[in-house]
Amino acid sequence: MFTKYLQDVFKVPLVIQLTDDEKFMWKNLSVEETRRLAHENAKDIIACGFDISRTFIFSNFYYVGVPFYENMVMIGKHVPYKKVVGIFGFTGEDHIGKVSFPPVQAAPSFPTSFPHLFPGGLNPRCFIACAIYQDPYFRMTRDVAPQLGYNKPSFIESIFFPALQGEGGKMGSSDPNSAIFVLDTAKEIKDKINKFSFSGGKDTIENQRKYGADLEVDIPVKYFGFFLDDDDELEHIRTEYKAERMLTGEVKQRLIHVLTEVVERHRKARAAVTDKMVDAFMAVRPLPNMFS
Structure with missing residues (x-):
């Protein structure tokens, strides 16, 4: 809802990343289930009323490739292992998929990851609205951006809703x-x-x-x-x-x-969102009027 407000006020293109691969690596879910959940998440997002002429939604499983992957590799090469351990607290028990994920989260901050949206020398700055738990990813991204010749992304963080049972409780689908x-x-x-x-x-x-x-x-x-x-x-x-x-x-x-x-x-609003609408928002396409 807040991100829609930002799009409405500033009339800017919006890219939304669905991290179905992250769900697979951090939770006991199959690839098929994470894809289904991403599709359902997209319906909830679209129901908020985003402007399809300025919005591109993508899932990592379906979209990641060249040149998105090039940015991932460059980011990974410029972040030392000891630094990523210090940022995210990985231990020897964590699988390497978790260690390799931060560049996937960081790459959408750079316009060259989306050549169909930002061709040639178009180099807009990235502004990220996110929850506070994502802070480590984008602080890392800001550190590495100048080394790759990119603008540092800016971000604004939201606090968590407290659990209904009180500040000490844990809010989640398990309860x-x-x-x-x-x-x-x-x-x-x-x-x-x-x-x-x-x-x-x-x-x-x-x-x-x-x-x-x-x-x-x-x-x-x-x-x-x-x-x-x-x-x-x-x-x-x-x-x-x-x-x-x-x-x-x-x-x-x-x-x-x-x-x-x-x-x-x-x-x-969600009941009116069809699979065809989800496909339209997620289609890899130019957005010719995204700044107008």
Whole structure:
């Protein structure tokens, strides 16, 4: 959603890398399953409303080749083994596929990896919107870029959504109650927020009225920070909740409404995404109007 905002505001081409090979190397999945997941990921991405005339989505298994592979090799040659171990913490138990993966993640930062988009001397700078866990990859990329004659990519990092159970919990598909998923039903969202979202409110109405809520640990308030567009309403909720004038149940009901709207909008958009549309976004093609 944030990346779509950047594309809309700056009217720029967007390249989206689906790392199906990374899933294969880090998880106990078959190549066929990682390809299927990449295809499903593409549907979710397209449902966000990206402009097909400015967007190229690719999967590593299908796209990587010359000259993308040339950039991978050059990056790999210029990053010493001890440095990549220091960055990513690889151990002697890790297979060499993991050690060889960082150049695959780095190569899309350079325009020559996409000659169908940036032919000849076209050398735009790369700006990456990513989650904070990807920071090591692109710090490495910035270090190596000048050695290869490329511009350093810039990046902006997002923080993680906390798990519904609280900051100390782990959010992931292994625990379906740890997160809200984009294909959850309205009932599932309601049940998860009411039953599992950690509250900074007190154990009784009396104590809530007396002491107010601890906003530093309250998960619904943290989720409002991501999904509530009205800053004035967000500040009102924070003030009233902390000052004992708003109860946990009221806050959760408002969050249920906000998240249900977001997810339902996404579900409807995703249902309209066909396999043919995925193929169109992933077709290796020029984007003649990508800067206009």
